[in-house]
Amino acid sequence: MCDERLKEFSRQRLGGRPVPEDVRLLATAQWEGHGHPFEQFGITVLEPSAPHPLTDFSYLSDKERADPDIMANCAASEQMATYLKAVAQDEDGSFYGYWLHPQQRLDRQPPPVVKVDSELTYWELGGRTFSEACLYDIAFDDDELFAEVAAALGKLHVSVSAGSREGLDELPADPAPEDVHRRLYYAERERLGLPAES
Template sequence: MGSERGSSVFDERLKEFSLKRLGGRPVPEDVRLLATAQWEGHGHPFEQFGITILEPSAQHPLIDTSCLSEKERVDPDIMANCAASEQMAMYLKAVAQDEDGNFYGYWLHPQQQKDQQPPPVIKVDTELTYWELGGHTFSEACLYDIAFDDDELFVKVAAELARLHISIPVSSREDLAELSADPAPEDMHRRLYYAERERLGLPSQR
């Protein structure tokens, strides 16, 4: 009942989340349930692993350059990488972030199969490495990431998700579907980075 009440209380916030975090696409049901549980203060199972749903107005992690020093800001190679990251933010819609600064988002590049719903979930670490996660839903992808080969942990967190009415239909990480990101985010970022280096007149690194 709490989540049903919360959904009406947070309707405007969810609309803003859809607009600012997902480019106007509908908020997937499991993300809605996780977000409303977090906003209500009840919490959700992924918070114990430091993973929280981003606020609608939060800056996209790929365009956050607040950690750069003045020296880094005048380094053309670093700025080429920042420009590539900013372009990647158009395709990778950030949904959640963990306490170490890694974030999770939907890969929505135009080349991605239009009939693949929901799209693949990608984890990006603080070194700008893109990890393609298994699972058909955001919750399955997070579970895929945190469970590793620990089936007991997988089942435990799946049971906690069930209490939020988020169903995980399998009992281990290896049973989750593997979705293919097209093009691979790592390759896409590299291409954009090389293009930015070329635009800035830097020598080719290919």
């Protein structure tokens, strides 16, 4: 059951790329009802068939849909979804995903993980894996919390490469997602005949 779900996850969420081992372990624990440490912070692995958070505009009113500036931003978000592969979402509407822009060099390192909040702010997270990035995000400067969650991850056979948030590697997202979104947004505004500045 989980194997088929993971294949679908790979296809729908990651564009056919293999599911990273830590994501596989987290997703399996969640789907089998065992839970994983990030659930206590409201972070859950997305279902394979869930809409990409950057392409779900069901919350927009008719008035908002008639606003060309809002629709330019929606169009930019839809294009961003091709570069940012959503893996998990939290209860505040933020989501976490792999940055896979074609200009991002992935030959020597794994893809960076980026968090996008409900205001479409892009946060580049530390860590070399999805789990480390989530740990980086929730631990802040709390070394005790970091160690506690890292130990809980260890019970799922998810390894963490450092003993504190400061020890995690930082993988730069290049080009920066915020800059890419801005360029796409202004290009859409121009396409719609809107002035350069909103």
